[in-house]
Amino acid sequence: MTAAWHVLGAGSLGGLWATRLFRAGVPLHLVLRNPQRLAEYRGAGGLTLIENGASRLYPIPAELPEAKAPIERLLVACKAYDAQAAVAEVAPRLAKDSEILLLQNGLGSQQAIVARWPDSRCIFISSTEGAYRQADFRIVHAGRGQNWLGDPLKRQAPPWLADLDMADIPYSWADDIMDKLWRKLAINCAINPLSVLNDCRNGELLNHPEPLRRLCCELSEVLRACDQPGAADGLEAEVLRIIEATAQNYSSMHQDVQSGRRTEVGFLLGQACRAARQHGLATPELDELLDRLQTLLRRHGLPAD
Numbered sequence: 459m460t461a462a463w464h465v466l467g468a469g470s471l472g473g474l475w476a477t478r479l480f481r482a483g484v485p486l487h488l489v490l491r492n493p494q495r496l497a498e499y500r501g502a503g504g505l506t507l508i509e510n511g512a513s514r515l516y517p518i519p520a521e522l523p524e525a526k527a528p529i530e531r532l533l534v535a536c537k538a539y540d541a542q543a544a545v546a547e548v549a550p551r552l553a554k555d556s557e558i559l560l561l562q563n564g565l566g567s568q569q570a571i572v573a574r575w576p577d578s579r580c581i582f583i584s585s586t587e588g589a590y591r592q593a594d595f596r597i598v599h600a601g602r603g604q605n606w607l608g609d610p611l612k613r614q615a616p617p618w619l620a621d622l623d624m625a626d627i628p629y630s631w632a633d634d635i636m637d638k639l640w641r642k643l644a645i646n647c648a649i650n651p652l653s654v655l656n657d658c659r660n661g662e663l664l665n666h667p668e669p670l671r672r673l674c675c676e677l678s679e680v681l682r683a684c685d686q687p688g689a690a691d692g693l694e695a696e697v698l699r700i701i702e703a704t705a706q707n708y709s710s711m712h713q714d715v716q717s718g719r720r721t722e723v724g725f726l727l728g729q730a731c732r733a734a735r736q737h738g739l740a741t742p743e744l745d746e747l748l749d750r751l752q753t754l755l756r757r758h759g760l761p762a763d
């Protein structure tokens with residue numbers, strides 16, 4: 459029998475993972491942030507997953523961070539800016555050989571957690587699945603995609619990947635997880651801020667090829683300086699391909715700003731600019747983009763970090 463999973467954060471991706479694991483019979487507990495959220499969850503009777511228009515309620519057991527049972531496998535499904543503080547709340551419960559699975563987009567939050575809890579094995583995940591919250595504890599599975607899991611220290615794949623097979627969660631084990639995370643970060647840096655600043659769907663960015671080209675050029679230099687040459691290869695072509703494939707969509711950052719939600723800019727474009735500075739690279743296009751984006755976020759009353 460596999461060790462129990464604890465899923466920290468019952469939002470979009472946390473809910474998507476938790477419901478699929480639970481219905482496959484994998485032992486699982488949700489960890490909710492406080493007694494009020496736990497009471498609301500119990501009032502809802504569990505997590506509802508809506509897939510292909512059909513909804514089903516899953517009465518997954520839930521608890522507070524300060525519950526007593528040790529945690530052996532923790533899936534952190536909060537936003538990047540909440541992840542470290544959320545792990546700190548359950549840290550006293552982490553078992554000696556615990557594993558922490560990090561679902562966050564961008565980079566920076568994962569490294570902070572690795573540094574603060576060196577006794578736990580951290581697995582990084584890069585996900586292109588799509589989910590959103592229709593209401594509290596009601597999750598819509600909006601887009602099929604892939605989850606790449608990998609160990610930044612390049613240790614071997616863990617045996618519990620069999621749980622993901624049972625749960626029908628799409629995944630691949632990536633020996634080069636940092637390459638995957640940097641590539642996605644660069645793609646998000648090229649597309650998302652411009653879509654916010656131009657207040658447009660992704661497809662309209664094809665009308666601005668020159669800024670896209672200059673951004674991809676600087677992003678490729680940053681990736682190479684960070685020892686991620688594979689993530690730099692063919693970046694501009696892939697950005698253009700993704701823009702075409704998602705032409706009718708608004709980027710996730712655009713949706714966040716429109717809904718008045720905090721963005722993960724500090725872990726995406728902010729991280730790219732920090733990495734450039736650390737390597738002594740001049741990235742005027744990225745710096746100006748970050749500056750304009752932060753100005754817009756502040757104008758909307760949103761955090762700029």
Ligand SMILES: NC(=O)C1=CN([C@@H]2O[C@H](COP(=O)(O)OP(=O)(O)OC[C@H]3O[C@@H](n4cnc5c(N)ncnc54)[C@H](OP(=O)(O)O)[C@@H]3O)[C@@H](O)[C@H]2O)C=CC1
Nearest residue numbers: 467468469470471490491536537538540544562563588589
């Ligand atoms: N949604 C998607 O389709 C995709 C998301 N991602 C990435 O996955 C990560 C998670 O995103 P997403 O699922 O969309 O985010 P959501 O905002 O939908 O969910 C985050 C959840 O974390 C919870 N949370 C925050 N702090 C704590 C805490 N201290 N203790 C317990 N729970 C906490 C929130 O609780 P509460 O409900 O109480 O606020 C919320 O339920 C992000 O980095 C995102 O970029 C990547 C690919 C696709």
Ligand SMILES: CC(C)(CO)C(=O)C(=O)O
Nearest residue numbers: 645646649650704709710
């Ligand atoms: C669609 C895409 C690839 C654009 O960057 C995305 O990941 C997002 O909107 O966050």
